[in-house]
Amino acid sequence: xxxxxxxxxxxxxxxxxxxxxxxxxxxxxxxxxxxxxxxxxxxxxxxxxxxxxxxxxxxxxxxxxxxxxxxxxxxxxxxxxxxxxxxxxxxxxxxxxxxxxxxxxxxxxxxxxxxxxxxxxxxxxxxxxxxxxxxxxxxxxxxxxxxxxxxxxxxxxxxxxxxxxxxxxxxxxxxxxxxxxxxxxxxxxxxxxxxxxxxxxxxxxxxxxxxxxxxxxxxxxxxxxxxxxxxxxxxxxxxxxxxxxxxxxxxxxxxxxxxxxxxxxxxxxxxxxxxxxxxxxxx
Amino acid sequence: xxxxxxxxxxxxxxxxxxxxxxxxxxxxxxxxxxxxxxxxxxxxxxxxxxxxxxxxxxxxxxxxxxxxxxxxxxxxxxxxxxxxxxxxxxxxxxxxxxxxxxxxxxxxxxxxxxxxxxxxxxxxxxxxxxxxxxxxxxxxxxxxxxxxxxxxxxxxxxxxxxxxxxxxxxxxxxxxxxxxxxxxxxxxxxxxxxxxxxxxxxxxxxxxxxxxxxxxxxxxxxxxxxxxxxxxxxxxxxxxxxxxxxxxxxxxxxxxxxxxxxxxxxxxxxxxxxxxxxxxxxxxxxxxxxxxxxxxxxxxxxxx
Numbered sequence: 001x002x003x004x005x006x007x008x009x010x011x012x013x014x015x016x017x018x019x020x021x022x023x024x025x026x027x028x029x030x031x032x033x034x035x036x037x038x039x040x041x042x043x044x045x046x047x048x049x050x051x052x053x054x055x056x057x058x059x060x061x062x063x064x065x066x067x068x069x070x071x072x073x074x075x076x077x078x079x080x081x082x083x084x085x086x087x088x089x090x091x092x093x094x095x096x097x098x099x100x101x102x103x104x105x106x107x108x109x110x111x112x113x114x115x116x117x118x119x120x121x122x123x124x125x126x127x128x129x130x131x132x133x134x135x136x137x138x139x140x141x142x143x144x145x146x147x148x149x150x151x152x153x154x155x156x157x158x159x160x161x162x163x164x165x166x167x168x169x170x171x172x173x174x175x176x177x178x179x180x181x182x183x184x185x186x187x188x189x190x191x192x193x194x195x196x197x198x199x200x201x202x203x204x205x206x207x208x209x210x211x212x213x214x215x216x217x218x219x220x221x222x223x224x225x226x227x228x229x230x231x232x233x234x235x236x237x238x239x240x241x242x243x244x245x246x247x248x249x250x251x252x253x254x255x256x257x258x259x260x261x262x263x264x265x266x267x268x269x270x271x272x273x274x275x276x277x278x279x280x281x282x283x
Numbered sequence: 284x285x286x287x288x289x290x291x292x293x294x295x296x297x298x299x300x301x302x303x304x305x306x307x308x309x310x311x312x313x314x315x316x317x318x319x320x321x322x323x324x325x326x327x328x329x330x331x332x333x334x335x336x337x338x339x340x341x342x343x344x345x346x347x348x349x350x351x352x353x354x355x356x357x358x359x360x361x362x363x364x365x366x367x368x369x370x371x372x373x374x375x376x377x378x379x380x381x382x383x384x385x386x387x388x389x390x391x392x393x394x395x396x397x398x399x400x401x402x403x404x405x406x407x408x409x410x411x412x413x414x415x416x417x418x419x420x421x422x423x424x425x426x427x428x429x430x431x432x433x434x435x436x437x438x439x440x441x442x443x444x445x446x447x448x449x450x451x452x453x454x455x456x457x458x459x460x461x462x463x464x465x466x467x468x469x470x471x472x473x474x475x476x477x478x479x480x481x482x483x484x485x486x487x488x489x490x491x492x493x494x495x496x497x498x499x500x501x502x503x504x505x506x507x508x509x510x511x512x513x514x515x516x517x518x519x520x521x522x523x524x525x526x527x528x529x530x531x532x533x534x535x536x537x538x539x540x541x542x543x544x545x546x547x548x549x550x551x552x553x554x555x556x557x558x559x560x561x562x563x564x565x566x567x568x569x570x571x572x573x574x575x576x577x578x579x580x581x582x583x584x585x586x587x
Contacts, residue, residue: 056367056516057470058408244466244473247442247584249485256437 009146010119011092013129013155013162020129021122022094024146027113027163033221088150094164096140102156105139109167116155116162130157141167289384292360296391303342303395306530309559311393314526317534317559318390322383324571325524329386331403333364333377335519336389337396343528347395353378354392361385364404369517379404395528398519401475407516408468412576413460413475413583414520415482416451416510420495420503425555428456429547431486431494431507436540438482442584447576448543450555452527452535455507456543457520461579469516473585479511481586523573526559534562537572 007023014020037046050059066083067075094116118126133140133156140155144164152167176182189197285296299312318325336350353363353376362379380386380397389397401410415435417428432448435458439446446460468474483496486509495506513520527533536557538546546554557565 053367055369056407058468060471244582245443245584246587248587249481252441253438253485253489256434256441259437259441 015096021119099138332399336394475514483509
């Protein structure tokens with residue numbers, strides 16, 4: 001078993017007068033092989049700095065504001081409070097507005113997938129909703145606010161769980177008329193060619209079995225990494241710098257003054273001599 | 284015009300008899316000769332750093348100017364480094380004095396004072412040292428600075444840091460804490476500026492009658508300013524072994540802590556003054572007391 005999933009949101013599915021309390025878990029864990037950036041010369045991890053080219057300085061997060069480029073090099077600065085004022089109200093509900101047939105939604109509209117799991121005493125209502133949707137063959141279309149963003153989502157039964165899929169808004173899907181070289185119907189094939197192609201498709205048709213497909217590229221990359229690691233062809237991190245000791249400045253000063261007590265520089269007897277010297281000065 | 288060959292490079296030197304320090308008759312020829320003689324020690328501290336020249340074409344009593352851009356009439360072999368300047372909204376090409384020929388060329392332009400950056404060209408974001416410039420507000424003087432310098436040394440000792448002192452060659456004393464670790468920057472919370480400011484402000488709080496941490500002239504009378512503000516990517520500080528444009532050819536001279544103690548306890552301000560000739564002899568006798576400032580690797584502690 002992998003690591004326990006942690007919920008990223010909790011709230012309730014709401015439709016009509018029914019409320020089903022749920023928690024949200026990520027349904028997909030990406031398995032891309034992640035590489036880090038190292039300095040080729042010494043193998044040190046590359047750090048990113050927020051660099052201001054005008055000041056030639058690293059900039060603290062607190063000094064950063066959001067700017068929207070309205071025309072080249074012209075920015076409107078938006079304060080965090082101004083954005084907060086526009087934040088959609090976090091209602092903590094997944095408000096189902098419509099039920100539609102799943103096959104009416106083209107997969108183009110689907111974005112990220114989350115599991116909905118009953119939270120607290122919602123088991124019975126959750127199961128009821130799941131079975132009713134399965135029997136009706138319908139998908140709930142809902143709106144939900146997660147963090148500060150409003151999402152359009154589809155809620156549907158998948159085996160024994162409800163899955164929530166965030167959806168692209170219609171105006172986010174690239175319209176096909178923006179694709180210049182789509183041939184359209186003027187390039188229609190002949191009846192005979194169509195038949196042959198259909199036959200070919202038919203001969204390859206099978207049941208959808210997701211386990212059948214593997215990311216062979218990732219497997220080869222992992223294989224390479226393993227071989228290199230075994231062969232000791234590893235770039236080791238240069239010895240980490242000792243973390244800076246934390247000191248209390250005042251305590252250090254007190255300790256230094258105590259240590260210096262009686263030393264000539266702080267000798268009380270020297271003070272009068274020094275004053276006398278000064279009074280004779282012509283400055 | 285005198286043409287000399289320095290390490291195989293021909294240099295035309297001009298106005299060698301021109302008096303730069305009228306009070307003593309110290310000429311430009313003597314300035315060049317001083318820099319030539321001190322070069323083995325001085326070059327260690329100038330090498331690889333953008334250098335600002337403080338030029339006195341007609342001697343210390345006349346006009347001077349700071350030259351950041353390495354003059355375009357420089358010899359082809361003169362090394363430079365390009366640094367973005369916020370103020371000039373562009374690249375400034377600084378002179379880099381890495382060898383004797385470059386040093387003599389720079390000295391010939393009556394660059395009495397040499398002010399290098401606290402950073403090296405190849406790592407401008409990270410200063411190689413923290414500098415504390417102790418500047419006395421009259422009637423305070425170098426003796427008062429020496430007392431403050433000793434306290435700074437003791438504080439740094441408590442932090443496990445070695446520090447090194449030099450006279451400013453003018454009125455004060457400077458304390459350097461070498462870093463050379465490429466870790467601390469100038470401005471961030473763990474940088475040299477907040478660190479030096481915190482140290483200066485703590486001393487001001489603890490010794491309000493003797494020490495100030497602010498540049499404002501009105502509060503400085505009789506007190507020592509711990510000037511922390513030179514710990515800034517845009518600023519430069521007078522180099523160790525640089526001449527100063529004062530009435531006499533005084534030099535910013537590295538001194539041992541025993542000598543600082545001696546200045547403080549004797550109350551003799553003259554013991555903080557070294558002229559060009561003294562300094563060449565000192566280096567022959569004592570070596571480069573500031574050498575660790577260029578090499579010692581230390582890490583700034585985080586302040587609580």
